[in-house]
Amino acid sequence: MTFLTFxxxxxxxxxxKVQLKINDNHTTMLSVKWEPECTKISIHRIFLEAPKNIMDAxxxxxxxxxxxxxPSVQAYIEEKLQNEDYSYRIPPEKLISQGxxxxxxxxxxxINLEYFEGKVNLAITWFGRATKKNRSRVTFGMYQHSLKLIKIHKLLDNPFFPEYFVKFVIxxxxxxxxxxxxxxxxxxHHIHSKEFKELESQYIHFAAAKAWMKKHYDNFFMM
Ligand SMILES: [Zn+2]
Incomplete structure (x- = not known):
């Protein structure tokens, strides 16, 4: 289906009236604003090649x-997003890995050498503040597929967090x-799928890292 037909x-x-815009975002790939006079749609270019069932949905x-x-549209976005590589959009000066x-x-x-034969090709950086202000939950780590970027919370740049634990988060x-x-x-939606968990448990200090997290769970929240 062409966009004009769509x-x-x-x-x-x-x-x-529908106002349609094609975007090349790496996060929000679809947004719809239902305004009284006009529906405004911003849609990622991946939909240009979407099959009919996706466009119908x-x-x-x-x-x-x-x-x-x-879910079929969400699945389509997720699948396509995983194949996109927007890593060139990260300014090198924004990548700070030395803590x-x-x-x-x-x-x-x-870790890459030990577990993945050095074949994984991602960027990694600290994010957030080194100190915790309140008892709010903290996301220790996150992965942004489209940017091929791992972000680890700055809070972990502290000897309180054992090395094996920080490595586990990575x-x-x-x-x-x-x-x-x-x-x-x-x-x-399977985020931590069976296949994920199987591979995750291969980490050499898996049990210790899990035990450490359990012990400190009340103070933090992770991943
Ligand atoms: Zn996770």
Whole structure:
């Protein structure tokens, strides 16, 4: 389906004007604003090659208003996103892996060699503040597929966190790259899938890292 046809179909269905924009975002790939006079849609270029069933599901979502995005569309976005590489968009000066206590890049390289034959190719950086203000939960690590970027919370740059634990957080994020999240045929989203957990448990200090996390769980929240 071409975008012109898509736009015309939606306009017919919602009996309203539709403003369609194609984006090349690496985070928000789809946004819809249902305004009284006009429905504004910003849609990623990956939809230019979407199969008919995806476009049909998408137009259903746009017609229905405020409903949930169909899992098939979410799955399509996620799958396509995993194949995109926007890493060139990260300014090199934004990547800071050397900390006061730990060097993330050094840990990452060690893990890459030990577990992945050095074949994983991701960027890694600290993020957040080194001190914790309140009792809010902390995300220790995250992985951004489209940027091929691992971010580790600056809070972990502290001897309070044992080296094997910091490495485990990095390893966990690398496993997210190697065993990406997916939607099954029933539309269930598997982030930490069976395959993910199997690989995650290969970490040499897996039991110790889990035990450490359990002990300190009340203070922090992770991954
Ligand atoms: Zn995770």
């Amino acid at each position: 736009q015309q179909e939606i306009e017919l269905a919602v009996k309203k 998408l137009s259903c979502y746009i017609k229905k208003k405020n409903g949930h995005l169909c 006061v206590c730990y060097d993330l890049k050094q840990f990452y390289d060690e 390893y966990h994020e690398m496993v997210h790259h190697v065993r990406p999240a997916y939607y099954d045929t029933k539309g269930k």
